[in-house]
Amino acid sequence: MEATERIKEAAPLKAMVPWKERISYGLSDTACNLAFQVIGTYLMFFYTDVYGISAAAVGTLFLVARVIDAFDGPIIGIFIDRTHTKWGKSRPFFLWFSIPFGLMCVLTFTTPDLTDGGKIVWAYVTYILVGIFYSCVNLPITSILPSLTNNPKERTVLGTIRQFGGTIGQIIVTVFTLPIVALLGSGDQQKGFFLTILLFSIVAVVLLLNTFVNTKERITNVQKVVRVKDSVKAMKRNWPWMIMILMNFIYWMAMTMKNQTTVYFFKYNLGREDLVPIIMALAFGSLLTLLFTPAVANRMGKRNTMVMGLVLAIIGQIIMGMGAHNLSISIIIFGVVINAFGTGFISGLLSVMLADTVDYGEWKNGVRAQGLLTSASSFGAKFGMGIGGAMTAGILAMGGYQANKTQTAESLRAIEFNFVWIPIIGFVIAAIALFFYRADKQEKQYLVELEERNRTFRENEK
Numbered sequence: 001m002e003a004t005e006r007i008k009e010a011a012p013l014k015a016m017v018p019w020k021e022r023i024s025y026g027l028s029d030t031a032c033n034l035a036f037q038v039i040g041t042y043l044m045f046f047y048t049d050v051y052g053i054s055a056a057a058v059g060t061l062f063l064v065a066r067v068i069d070a071f072d073g074p075i076i077g078i079f080i081d082r083t084h085t086k087w088g089k090s091r092p093f094f095l096w097f098s099i100p101f102g103l104m105c106v107l108t109f110t111t112p113d114l115t116d117g118g119k120i121v122w123a124y125v126t127y128i129l130v131g132i133f134y135s136c137v138n139l140p141i142t143s144i145l146p147s148l149t150n151n152p153k154e155r156t157v158l159g160t161i162r163q164f165g166g167t168i169g170q171i172i173v174t175v176f177t178l179p180i181v182a183l184l185g186s187g188d189q190q191k192g193f194f195l196t197i198l199l200f201s202i203v204a205v206v207l208l209l210n211t212f213v214n215t216k217e218r219i220t221n222v223q224k225v226v227r228v229k230d231s232v233k234a235m236k237r238n239w240p241w242m243i244m245i246l247m248n249f250i251y252w253m254a255m256t257m258k259n260q261t262t263v264y265f266f267k268y269n270l271g272r273e274d275l276v277p278i279i280m281a282l283a284f285g286s287l288l289t290l291l292f293t294p295a296v297a298n299r300m301g302k303r304n305t306m307v308m309g310l311v312l313a314i315i316g317q318i319i320m321g322m323g324a325h326n327l328s329i330s331i332i333i334f335g336v337v338i339n340a341f342g343t344g345f346i347s348g349l350l351s352v353m354l355a356d357t358v359d360y361g362e363w364k365n366g367v368r369a370q371g372l373l374t375s376a377s378s379f380g381a382k383f384g385m386g387i388g389g390a391m392t393a394g395i396l397a398m399g400g401y402q403a404n405k406t407q408t409a410e411s412l413r414a415i416e417f418n419f420v421w422i423p424i425i426g427f428v429i430a431a432i433a434l435f436f437y438r439a440d441k442q443e444k445q446y447l448v449e450l451e452e453r454n455r456t457f458r459e460n461e462k
Helices: 003-009 019-050 055-070 072-082 091-108 116-143 152-185 189-214 228-233 239-269 273-281 284-300 302-326 329-365 370-398 409-434 439-461
Strands: none
Touching (some): 019 370, 152 189, 152 273, 302 409
């Protein structure tokens, strides 16, 4: 039977996921961003300007810690594939690791009175461990998506809701962290950061446990436990998966360099540190495009929608560069808004397209390794964040950055380079990579063939 005929005759795909479950799924990313976004956005500033660690030492820390920590993703992915419980494969990880994750976030912003060497050791230990526990609760958010539904449109909706929830968490952190630090610390930033992350972490733990309670894994693997050597087979000839690894790496590297430098740029280049919460609030612009992402992706295709988002992000960065050159706050704000519109399309589809590669890998290789394949999101994101953080700190150090002092012209250029120009390079590379992504055109065919294959397998097992 021809593929087109099989598509017409195939049984309908799974029904929509209930709204309670959709919201609970989205709140899982709110939880992760409430706690971990503080680390991604403010930890470098906390280390250099609050805890007193040099920029060069922080750069080395970010590089070493994230390179080591990036490899925990595939290991956790393998554990997910080998997990078989009454709750499913991914759900138990929310139950098991939400509290350890919240506790480690708090310890990362704890400032024991140590020598300079002791501070660095403390930073290494807590930074590496918080990354590992983050993977334990964040990776299942992606790995559970292929199990919630096999309906491509519903997956796009779920991915969009997830990113909407994650963006809400990100906005809360980026807009309100510094004001809450000032309020709770009463002038003591060490105390303020500690109490702020404690508050965010408690909320995050509650939301992660809510996700555990209110989600359900419907699409099950015909193999209850997937062996490691079989999981690895799912990567073979899985070009969409390889492209999405690259996408995650480049996107998070670019965003990390931009986000971590925001507070430096407005504090030193513009002398307007008071504008940081307002600039961060402009991330609300990404929520507008997130609302339209399912409809646009349904009409244009997921790949083309993401390319459009990258183009908008590049235009926004260029406008920001023009504003930085003229020291024009209004032009910079306009560029930030355009950039936010673009990143809304990108972030809304990253996890969805990665989930699609699980089906693609099963179709190509006969192995459904959702844990290992979706661990690419953690590997790519954390490796990108690590490289981005190290590059940011390294460029600042090369520019002669000195915390809480008047910066030299070289230092100001280093800050601007991180904030504006490196993200443009990253977005251009990502757009080029996406032109080799072809899974969208084959989606209907491989989903129908998988449905037939798995139905036959189950009938033979009876």
